[in-house]
Amino acid sequence: MTTEEFKINGYKIVDWLCNYFNEIEKYPVKSQLKPGEIFNRLPDTPPNSRDNFFDILKDFENQIMDGITHWQSPNFFAFFPANNSFPSILAEFLTAGLGLQCMMWVTSPAAAELEEKMMNWLRDSIGLPSSFSGVIQDTASTATLVSILTAREKFSDYEINQKGFSEKNKFRVYCSTEAHSSIEKAVKIAGIGASNLIKIDVDDKFALKPELLRDSIIKDISEGYRPLCIVAALGTTGSTAVDPIYEIGKICRQFNIWFHIDAAYAGSALILDEFNHFKNGIEFCDSFVFNPHKWLMTNFDCSAYFVQNKEALISTFEILPEYLKTPEVTHVNNYRDWGIQLGRRFRALKLWFVIRSYGLDGLKSKLREDIALTKYIQEKIENDEEFEILAPVDFNVICFRFKPKGIGNINELNQINEELLNLVNSTGKAFFTHTKLNGSYVIRFVIGQTNVKKENVEKAWKLIKSIASELKINKEYK
Numbered sequence: 001m002t003t004e005e006f007k008i009n010g011y012k013i014v015d016w017l018c019n020y021f022n023e024i025e026k027y028p029v030k031s032q033l034k035p036g037e038i039f040n041r042l043p044d045t046p047p048n049s050r051d052n053f054f055d056i057l058k059d060f061e062n063q064i065m066d067g068i069t070h071w072q073s074p075n076f077f078a079f080f081p082a083n084n085s086f087p088s089i090l091a092e093f094l095t096a097g098l099g100l101q102c103m104m105w106v107t108s109p110a111a112a113e114l115e116e117k118m119m120n121w122l123r124d125s126i127g128l129p130s131s132f133s134g135v136i137q138d139t140a141s142t143a144t145l146v147s148i149l150t151a152r153e154k155f156s157d158y159e160i161n162q163k164g165f166s167e168k169n170k171f172r173v174y175c176s177t178e179a180h181s182s183i184e185k186a187v188k189i190a191g192i193g194a195s196n197l198i199k200i201d202v203d204d205k206f207a208l209k210p211e212l213l214r215d216s217i218i219k220d221i222s223e224g225y226r227p228l229c230i231v232a233a234l235g236t237t238g239s240t241a242v243d244p245i246y247e248i249g250k251i252c253r254q255f256n257i258w259f260h261i262d263a264a265y266a267g268s269a270l271i272l273d274e275f276n277h278f279k280n281g282i283e284f285c286d287s288f289v290f291n292p293h294k295w296l297m298t299n300f301d302c303s304a305y306f307v308q309n310k311e312a313l314i315s316t317f318e319i320l321p322e323y324l325k326t327p328e329v330t331h332v333n334n335y336r337d338w339g340i341q342l343g344r345r346f347r348a349l350k351l352w353f354v355i356r357s358y359g360l361d362g363l364k365s366k367l368r369e370d371i372a373l374t375k376y377i378q379e380k381i382e383n384d385e386e387f388e389i390l391a392p393v394d395f396n397v398i399c400f401r402f403k404p405k406g407i408g409n410i411n412e413l414n415q416i417n418e419e420l421l422n423l424v425n426s427t428g429k430a431f432f433t434h435t436k437l438n439g440s441y442v443i444r445f446v447i448g449q450t451n452v453k454k455e456n457v458e459k460a461w462k463l464i465k466s467i468a469s470e471l472k473i474n475k476e477y478k
């Protein structure tokens with residue numbers, strides 16, 4: 001492709017994306033294809049001769065688009081959002097054009113220094129003390145693994161990195177039964193073992209019970225274990241429950257345990273003063289992660305990872321073969337030493353574009369609008385006799401279920417709600433996902449997509465109601 005062709009095709013792509021966003025609601029939100037359909041329609045061998053860009057773009061439309069699930073649709077209420085925004089997309093375009101590899105300061109000083117500045121901006125915006133340093137990780141899963149590895153090294157005097165595990169390294173890690181699966185993955189990868197991840201029971205709000213945590217720690221110590229790390233959720237994935245951060249922090253201090261806070265989703269909301277009560281005790285943590293790539297309109301991937309003591313982090317990951325030695329005498333951040341991978345994308349640019357394009361006030365009003373829309377739908381559900389909400393609504397996630405009169409049996413309720421969810425999703429008009437809370441199947445209504453408006457949530461709620469009443473009629477006549 002020549003520069004001239006790049007220019008023509010580049011404008012074409014921008015035009016295509018503009019149409020896409022204008023017409024995004026005409027696509028089924030959740031791809032309706034069956035497994036294998038895309039794979040089987042693609043040729044088994046690569047082309048030997050060049051295809052022209054026009055044909056590639058046409059095939060993208062004809063062969064790929066119906067296999068796309070539209071995460072940027074305002075009718076996407078599933079999982080958690082993976083939001084983008086126009087400023088973020090444009091930054092990603094520039095990033096792709098520059099094609100940097102940001103493993104260390106010298107490979108692009110601007111990337112390293114912009115990253116440091118953006119992490120400071122985010123740290124201050126969510127109210128972490130200025131003693132914390134930040135680094136962008138690809139995902140919260142990676143950040144949690146990095147955190148547990150750092151704890152492992154710190155509490156083994158950096159011995160496991162050198163010699164591997166020994167008899168004396170009987171570590172235990174703790175989280176709640178509602179904590180994210182990435183924690184279990186991390187303890188497996190870190191060599192601690194899934195059976196040494198102790199899952200502590202939750203209260204009726206799905207938050208960890210600190211007294212049970214304390215009991216568990218005391219018992220483990222008496223049995224010769226070394227409690228290594230507690231991972232608290234500030235917003236669980238199921239229902240956005242917030243663990244008692246302050247109490248957990250105190251336990252960590254008392255027993256000298258590493259404290260990691262997983263705020264992957266709800267951490268974005270900490271830029272709002274009205275959530276200050278959730279920050280009580282975050283200064284106790286050793287590490288903290290949240291994902292601007294979820295609710296903060298910044299393209300995946302972008303996880304903001306903060307540590308109280310960057311020396312422990314760097315001592316865990318630093319490695320310096322001859323070919324990576326550089327002559328900087330003054331202090332610079334070589335982010336290859338702040339995590340697992342050597343090569344890194346230039347991810348700070350999109351944060352800079354997003355934060356500057358919206359301003360902090362703009363970001364705050366976006367989150368507040370989502371929270372207001374959530375309240376609006378929450379009230380509708382609460383006032384509906386045939387629906388019920390099964391978890392506190394602290395942010396912008398409503399966990400609810402259909403509960404028609406006459407059905408009280410949990411299995412029947414679970415079944416009818418699963419049917420309801422599948423029917424709603426098969427219309428293509430909205431996309432929801434579910435979780436289970438205390439064994440009950442609940443539909444999650446997540447209201448945080450970049451472009452979501454009142455009309456979208458209203459349409460979605462009406463859709464659920466009408467499919468639910470059809471389901472009920474069918475059941476009654478069966």
Ligand SMILES: *Cc1c(COP(=O)(O)O)cnc(C)c1O
Nearest residue numbers: 139140141180235236237264265
């Ligand atoms: C989404 C989520 C994760 C995983 O995030 P990734 O960035 O996809 O790894 C971890 N913890 C919580 C609480 C989450 O909501």
